[in-house]
Amino acid sequence: xxxxxxxxxxxxxxxxxxxxxxxxxxxxxxxxxxxxxxxxxxxxxxxxxxxxxxxxxxxxxxxxxxxxxxxxxxxxxxxxxxxxxxxxxxxxxxxxxxxxxxx
Amino acid sequence: xxxxxxxxxxxxxxxxxxxxxxxxxxxxxxxxxxxxxxxxxxxxxxxxxxxxxxxxxxxxxxxxxxxxxxxxxxxxxxxxxxxxxxxxxxxxxxxxxxxxxxxxxxxxxxxxxxxxxxxxxxxxxxxxxxxxxxxxxxxxxxxxxxxxxxxxxxxxxxxxxxxxxxxxxxxxxxxxxxxxxxxxxxxxxxxxxxxxxxx
Amino acid sequence: xxxxxxxxxxxxxxxxxxxxxxxxxxxxxxxxxxxxxxxxxxxxxxxxxxxxxxxxxxxxxxxxxxxxxxxxxxxxxxxxxxxxxxxxxxxxxxxxxxxxxxxxxxxxxxxxxxxxxxxxxxxxxxxxxxxxxxxxxxxxxxxxxxxxxxxxxxxxxxxxxxxxxxxxxxxxxxxxxxxxxxxxxxxxxxxxxxxxxxxxxxxxxxxxxxxxxxxxxxxxxxxxxxxxxxxxxxxxxxxxxxxxxxxxxxxxxxxxxxxxxxxxxxxxxxxxxxxxxxxxxxxxxxxxxxxxxxxxxxxxxxxxxxxxxxxxxxxxxxxxxxxxxxxxxxxxxxxxxxxxxxxxxxxxxxxxxxxxxxxxxxxxxxxxxxxxxxxxxxxxxxxxxxxxxxxxxxxxxxxxxxxxxxxxxxxxxxxxxxxxxxxxxxxxxxxxxxxxxx
Numbered sequence: 001x002x003x004x005x006x007x008x009x010x011x012x013x014x015x016x017x018x019x020x021x022x023x024x025x026x027x028x029x030x031x032x033x034x035x036x037x038x039x040x041x042x043x044x045x046x047x048x049x050x051x052x053x054x055x056x057x058x059x060x061x062x063x064x065x066x067x068x069x070x071x072x073x074x075x076x077x078x079x080x081x082x083x084x085x086x087x088x089x090x091x092x093x094x095x096x097x098x099x100x101x102x103x
Numbered sequence: 104x105x106x107x108x109x110x111x112x113x114x115x116x117x118x119x120x121x122x123x124x125x126x127x128x129x130x131x132x133x134x135x136x137x138x139x140x141x142x143x144x145x146x147x148x149x150x151x152x153x154x155x156x157x158x159x160x161x162x163x164x165x166x167x168x169x170x171x172x173x174x175x176x177x178x179x180x181x182x183x184x185x186x187x188x189x190x191x192x193x194x195x196x197x198x199x200x201x202x203x204x205x206x207x208x209x210x211x212x213x214x215x216x217x218x219x220x221x222x223x224x225x226x227x228x229x230x231x232x233x234x235x236x237x238x239x240x241x242x243x244x245x246x247x248x249x250x251x252x253x254x255x256x257x258x259x260x261x262x263x264x265x266x267x268x269x270x271x272x273x274x275x276x277x278x279x280x281x282x283x284x285x286x287x288x289x290x291x292x293x294x295x296x297x298x299x300x301x302x
Numbered sequence: 303x304x305x306x307x308x309x310x311x312x313x314x315x316x317x318x319x320x321x322x323x324x325x326x327x328x329x330x331x332x333x334x335x336x337x338x339x340x341x342x343x344x345x346x347x348x349x350x351x352x353x354x355x356x357x358x359x360x361x362x363x364x365x366x367x368x369x370x371x372x373x374x375x376x377x378x379x380x381x382x383x384x385x386x387x388x389x390x391x392x393x394x395x396x397x398x399x400x401x402x403x404x405x406x407x408x409x410x411x412x413x414x415x416x417x418x419x420x421x422x423x424x425x426x427x428x429x430x431x432x433x434x435x436x437x438x439x440x441x442x443x444x445x446x447x448x449x450x451x452x453x454x455x456x457x458x459x460x461x462x463x464x465x466x467x468x469x470x471x472x473x474x475x476x477x478x479x480x481x482x483x484x485x486x487x488x489x490x491x492x493x494x495x496x497x498x499x500x501x502x503x504x505x506x507x508x509x510x511x512x513x514x515x516x517x518x519x520x521x522x523x524x525x526x527x528x529x530x531x532x533x534x535x536x537x538x539x540x541x542x543x544x545x546x547x548x549x550x551x552x553x554x555x556x557x558x559x560x561x562x563x564x565x566x567x568x569x570x571x572x573x574x575x576x577x578x579x580x581x582x583x584x585x586x587x588x589x590x591x592x593x594x595x596x597x598x599x600x601x602x603x604x605x606x607x608x609x610x611x612x613x614x615x616x617x618x619x620x621x622x623x624x625x626x627x628x629x630x631x632x633x634x635x636x637x638x639x640x641x642x643x644x645x646x647x648x649x650x651x652x653x654x655x656x657x658x659x660x661x662x663x664x665x666x667x668x669x670x671x672x673x674x675x676x677x678x679x680x681x682x683x684x685x686x687x688x689x690x691x692x693x694x695x696x697x698x699x700x701x702x703x704x705x706x707x708x709x710x711x712x713x714x715x716x717x718x719x720x721x722x723x724x725x726x727x728x729x730x731x732x733x734x735x736x737x738x739x740x
Contacts, residue, residue: 012121015208016124019128028191031137042143046151053154059256063251076174080177080178081294158446164457
């Protein structure tokens with residue numbers, strides 16, 4: 001049995017990333033899109049921490065992943081505020097209905 | 104048996120993270136999506152622990168799972184026009200994005216597995232280990248992270264000759280992020296405050 | 303005591319939450335020649351079983367105690383019949399009743415989430431006990447981020463409550479869940495800041511180090527360290543009471559307005575999970591208060607140096623390899639002291655519950671955001687400048703030339719190097735049996 005290495009973590013991170021992208025692409029609920037973003041960010045985060053453990057990156061990977069976590073919290077707060085505003089204006093959370101500027 | 108038990112946490116957390124993520128994509132009910140996301144991100148914290156990143160794992164639990172996801176569920180409840188709201192995605196969208204996602208996944212997996220990461224020296228084997236500084240090896244990353252955020256890098260600089268340039272810390276990004284967070288929260292509060300509905 | 307099994311060390315560092323490193327696993331590998339993975343699994347199992355026993359038995363006692371306390375405060379007797387004069391077995395009888403009850407699931411509910419959310423609450427509350435320092439070495443996982451981890455997992459409990467409230471398909475439950483979400487998320491902030499006050503003084507997040515830093519006489523406890531820590535203890539206790547949704551802050555279940563709040567639709571064993579979790583977290587927050595402010599497992603009358611520390615190492619290899627009687631007794635004393643202090647705080651929570659009337663939800667939120675949060679921020683700032691104030695005062699009085707800045711923030715003297723920790727800060731945890739090696 002091969003020792004568990006970086007590849008396993010990279011695969012998990014890759015699957016999470018792709019799930020996030022698909023989620024962003026398909027969900028029509030604005031909150032669902034936001035969840036896709038969170039998955040993408042987490043996939044990236046796992047990459048950073050895995051590289052911090054297994055390569056020369058060292059502590060920097062963990063520092064960057066902490067920044068990502070904090071910025072993701074900020075991003076979620078703003079995105080939710082936008083979603084609430086959208087709901088107040090349209091009485092729905094379906095992003096396909098945001099088409100006033102569609103021309 | 105022993106091998107299986109040794110890698111048990113990785114298998115369990117990895118499977119939960121991946122399974123939760125896939126369930127998020129496949130579920131249509133948004134609260135259930137939030138539930139699967141909790142599982143996935145919680146398991147991600149477990150993976151961080153298994154990567155010797157105790158502080159990051161705990162921050163993930165506190166900020167992501169305990170903070171951001173509560174915020175998300177809050178958003179779900181505030182924007183639900185009826186009980187158990189689910190806005191279905193069209194089947195065509197799902198198929199198209201599924202194919203595109205599958206291709207992307209294949210690409211990522213091939214890329215990740217093609218590179219021989221084993222040839223790069225692991226962090227534990229380089230640099231400061233020789234200087235007797237091994238705080239991060241057990242996941243005791245609190246103090247090293249604190250030093251890094253204050254701009255000092257004993258984890259990188261300890262074993263090096265004093266004539267070298269010191270490694271950069273993260274004091275400025277840390278300050279910027281904290282101010283950024285404050286600005287964002289003020290902005291979010293401004294955006295989300297109660298207004299008259301137009302409709 | 304150094305780790306000599308390099309391989310198990312590097313592998314094990316990877317699984318340091320749910321499988322115990324050091325401690326039992328190290329003991330099993332060393333003395334009984336188990337394989338690493340098996341030893342890790344056995345160690346994790348032992349820790350889990352011990353904690354879950356406490357987690358299951360403590361609510362039995364606490365619920366009985368709550369009834370007795372409530373009865374006495376309201377000038378009644380409380381339970382008197384089941385199991386003898388004092389009604390000892392009342393909770394057990396209740397438990398048997400709850401198990402027998404039908405496990406209902408309302409038709410309007412989201413069945414999957416409705417069934418799963420009690421477990422979420424339970425797991426979050428249970429996980430907090432992983433880093434609770436029962437005694438010097440008796441800690442399931444001596445994490446370097448101990449107190450931070452504890453606050454983090456306790457913040458997860460709210461997820462289960464919100465999901466329970468939402469998935470019940472009942473407006474009372476939904477109101478309860480929303481109130482809970484707003485309340486607990488707000489109260490988490492002053493709670494974390496208050497916990498930071500002693501942490502700032504001590505300069506460590508590790509629960510065992512925090513415990514050792516308060517050894518010696520009563521005055522070494524963090525609550526008596528400086529005025530800010532003293533106030534922080536009371537603010538913390540108020541906030542903690544609110545964050546485990548105990549009266550007078552139990553707006554999530556306010557039975558006068560919301561039937562039973564978020565658990566309106568629950569019955570039987572699932573309902574009792576919520577209550578086990580509630581009493582579990584009551585002890586957990588009291589445990590944090592004990593560990594941070596009230597000296598942890600230290601007796602506070604100075605018998606550690608005189609009796610308990612010399613006792614360690616006595617009676618080595620008593621019954622089987624690696625079992626040291628002295629260490630066991632010393633740890634047992636610490637454990638009893640810790641649990642007694644925790645239970646005392648739990649009783650205070652009960653006392654408060656049956657004395658004060660319930661607040662309104664807007665009063666609860668205002669109390670947090672307008673009063674407790676600014677107070678805790680002020681305390682945090684105060685404790686940061688306290689060493690400087692002390693230094694200024696002392697230099698003004700002694701008129702010695704000022705050569706250096708005040709001592710750094712982690713200035714409180716650490717007592718002897720804690721047992722069970724090596725000089726390079728390696729995490730270990732221990733059980734009675736494995737300390738002879740140190």
